[in-house]
Amino acid sequence: MEEHKKVCAANYEGSSGDMNVAGATALCARSEHKHGLPYVQYLGDGDSKSFAAVLQNKSYGNNVDITKLECVRHVQKTCWQST
Template structure:
């Protein structure tokens, strides 16, 4: 858009900046998800007066460990991880296929 429609680009950029975007992640691509979810959990009480007590996980243990270590609501609040059946099924299929090939 920047090259093809400079005016539209400026309009979108201004709108984006007004939205108070907090895109400030610096690190590896693999750490993006866990860093983002911890940040969202930690600010949820202040911004929205709510706590995320359950979340659907894709099997990424880095995210799980990050949430537990961050203790976003204190050490007495347990956050329950629910496993996404689609991700679980895919991993199970891949593991069974590997065993079958052996």
């Protein structure tokens, strides 16, 4: 930690779960401005908080639908653990 202090700075305070939510909404909010396109597919890892926040934020207005894709590895892991 001490050797990283010289070049790294904290840019978020809060829980890691909330950091994921903040990151996902920030990425979507700036994608149209920076790249000229909306993200219309969200690749998730099973965490519904981030996806729900992206939908609620409506960065692209009410007329753009965002669909959620699931990471195959997370789905396989969840299915395997439940059997």
